[in-house]
Amino acid sequence: MATLNDIAAKLGISKSTVSKGLxxxxxxxxxxxxxxxxxxxxxxxxxxxxQKRLCVLVENMGYTDPNQFGYDLIAGFTQxxxxxxxxxxxxxxxxxxxxxxxxxxxxxxxxxxxxxLLGFSLVDPWMQGEFHTAQIPxxxxxxxxxQNSYMASVGCxxxxxxxxxxxxxxxxxxxxxxxxxxxLDSYIIKDRYDAFFCAMERCGLEVDPELIGVxxxxxxxxxxxxxxxxxxxxxxxxxxxxxxxxxxxTECTDRxxxxxxxxxxxxxxxxxxxxxxxxxxxxxxxxxTALGKCxxxxxxCLLSGVCIDSILLRAPLVVRGSTGPAAAPxxxxxxxxxxxx
Amino acid sequence: MATLNDIAAKLGISKSTVSKGLxxxxxxxxxxxxxxxxxxxxxxxxxxxxQKRLCVLVENMGYTDPNQFGYDLIAGFTQxxxxxxxxxxxxxxxxxxxxxxxxxxxxxxxxxxxxxLLGFSLVDPWMQGEFHTAQIPxxxxxxxxxQNSYMASVGCxxxxxxxxxxxxxxxxxxxxxxxxxxxLDSYIIKDRYDAFFCAMERCGLEVDPELIGVxxxxxxxxxxxxxxxxxxxxxxxxxxxxxxxxxxxTECTDRxxxxxxxxxxxxxxxxxxxxxxxxxxxxxxxxxTALGKCxxxxxxCLLSGVCIDSILLRAPLVVRGSTGPAAAPxxxxxxxxxxxx
Numbered sequence: 270m271a272t273l274n275d276i277a278a279k280l281g282i283s284k285s286t287v288s289k290g291l292x293x294x295x296x297x298x299x300x301x302x303x304x305x306x307x308x309x310x311x312x313x314x315x316x317x318x319x320q321k322r323l324c325v326l327v328e329n330m331g332y333t334d335p336n337q338f339g340y341d342l343i344a345g346f347t348q349x350x351x352x353x354x355x356x357x358x359x360x361x362x363x364x365x366x367x368x369x370x371x372x373x374x375x376x377x378x379x380x381x382x383x384x385x386l387l388g389f390s391l392v393d394p395w396m397q398g399e400f401h402t403a404q405i406p407x408x409x410x411x412x413x414x415x416q417n418s419y420m421a422s423v424g425c426x427x428x429x430x431x432x433x434x435x436x437x438x439x440x441x442x443x444x445x446x447x448x449x450x451x452x453l454d455s456y457i458i459k460d461r462y463d464a465f466f467c468a469m470e471r472c473g474l475e476v477d478p479e480l481i482g483v484x485x486x487x488x489x490x491x492x493x494x495x496x497x498x499x500x501x502x503x504x505x506x507x508x509x510x511x512x513x514x515x516x517x518x519t520e521c522t523d524r525x526x527x528x529x530x531x532x533x534x535x536x537x538x539x540x541x542x543x544x545x546x547x548x549x550x551x552x553x554x555x556x557x558t559a560l561g562k563c564x565x566x567x568x569x570c571l572l573s574g575v576c577i578d579s580i581l582l583r584a585p586l587v588v589r590g591s592t593g594p595a596a597a598p599x600x601x602x603x604x605x606x607x608x609x610x
Numbered sequence: 611m612a613t614l615n616d617i618a619a620k621l622g623i624s625k626s627t628v629s630k631g632l633x634x635x636x637x638x639x640x641x642x643x644x645x646x647x648x649x650x651x652x653x654x655x656x657x658x659x660x661q662k663r664l665c666v667l668v669e670n671m672g673y674t675d676p677n678q679f680g681y682d683l684i685a686g687f688t689q690x691x692x693x694x695x696x697x698x699x700x701x702x703x704x705x706x707x708x709x710x711x712x713x714x715x716x717x718x719x720x721x722x723x724x725x726x727l728l729g730f731s732l733v734d735p736w737m738q739g740e741f742h743t744a745q746i747p748x749x750x751x752x753x754x755x756x757q758n759s760y761m762a763s764v765g766c767x768x769x770x771x772x773x774x775x776x777x778x779x780x781x782x783x784x785x786x787x788x789x790x791x792x793x794l795d796s797y798i799i800k801d802r803y804d805a806f807f808c809a810m811e812r813c814g815l816e817v818d819p820e821l822i823g824v825x826x827x828x829x830x831x832x833x834x835x836x837x838x839x840x841x842x843x844x845x846x847x848x849x850x851x852x853x854x855x856x857x858x859x860t861e862c863t864d865r866x867x868x869x870x871x872x873x874x875x876x877x878x879x880x881x882x883x884x885x886x887x888x889x890x891x892x893x894x895x896x897x898x899t900a901l902g903k904c905x906x907x908x909x910x911c912l913l914s915g916v917c918i919d920s921i922l923l924r925a926p927l928v929v930r931g932s933t934g935p936a937a938a939p940x941x942x943x944x945x946x947x948x949x950x951x
Contacts, residue, residue, distance in 0.1 A: 415770060416770075418926065425919075429757075556916065566907060576926070578923055578925075580921050582919055583918070583919045
């Protein structure tokens, strides 16, 4: 492992300047500091080795409150990491942060030996660039970097979850199943979207493109697509996530559609709120505490040179009150239903 | 958890008879013993709780010698399990054993709380039957039971490994790539076979069905297909496993084909022998010790109620001497090469 002296020798500067550069001292120019950090990262210098330090970088996800999605993920991760003597910093992150600093520079400067990444999207600069080559043990939740063996993936088995959901609806007599999804700009939303098509095929159901609504803004998209789906004869709707299911509830209330008598709704995630919605939401569960623990396990494997590719948890269907028998052909939602494709 | 008294009450027999039945005593009839074992399994009685016991069941795989495939798998598993106080029994198994006893009966009788299963095939009775419903924490190496959340899977990322192999050959100028595979009667061989097609597609190469040879007996299949593949212009051959690659070496020697000058060969597994073949074999590596450790991790998760679906390790390509530049069109193997599909 490279020492401060090695970095100093390589750059032809003093050891104390290297040390100042790495600790962000104000009497080192920004240019030189950047150079020091880059060289330190290149040479594999990983900072304050006396303290074992990991970080959780969080984007696009709440985590400070137990009702937010990231809370249990981080709790599970930190619980195992702390027990093995790691200090874990949780760092909120935005896209723009990645434009001003390299990943390896960031990690080296703070002395982090590995990272657990939550909520990164496919358009993030590091996702598109440095993650493909960085030699830093990194575990991505719900993301995947296929060609870099320093990057492992943890998540849930979308395919199994979606199949359970579609089979459940099928068993209740639903044949016209619609989809209300957020935009396909993340690895996991694409994964769930593909899983829906596989599940429909495995159940022998045809997908009607007219029963699919995709958009970024939840209320707007739901407002636009829900009436269309119902008109086209959808008796059940699968949502990309529980929050979107909540938007569908609101829209149903506005239109005097009853859940589940007129339309069955299924979410994804089993967020804490799901059990308290009215009716309680049938949803595909992600065990977030377990996912956090698996994140730590995968990272500890990478840190000891075991190249984990992925750990997937089962995503069981939690059946609650938002799904019921399909409305009869003469029912409210089926009255004007066309035959579809 | 059920006690001996519970089982006795259910069957209307004495506790001591139950105890005798579970310990295979000779003064209990075979019929009654079977009944006791079944009821004990149904009621969730898991035997000698004072000792923490797991088993590794091994089929179709050598494991007693460090040169055999199963050795490191079991070593990795046992190392972690022992450290956490488990007694691990390694039990050789055959298909016929599964016809005489139920899986839950077998586990209950021996007081095993969980199992790591190596080498089971798709035609095994338990694979086709009880594994789909058994509520016993079980980890399958290179197998998958999709619908039972008590069953987790560990293995390697065949897709990544195959893609690395095909890209490597592509970089060496190979375009006509053949396949010599064992029969597609196991989950993992199917998985590798599918991975080959994906990898070829991702590299923009067409698969010529005439360049694929599949069969159970290695020497016979190789003898039959190798000349055909070479005649049809294959300059490289991917094998389902290292042992098959060894059979290909033998056949090449018989036919005065040089490896890699006339044909490049790639194996799968990185068995200990691969490095000592002449030339040393380029192969897709499975880190067996790490796989064994992941097997234990997955089982410990299942035992504590965390429903692991799968853990995959990376399968890196280990480049050695058996792959080289594709023979020029005028070369020995390319002389009569047709244009193919």
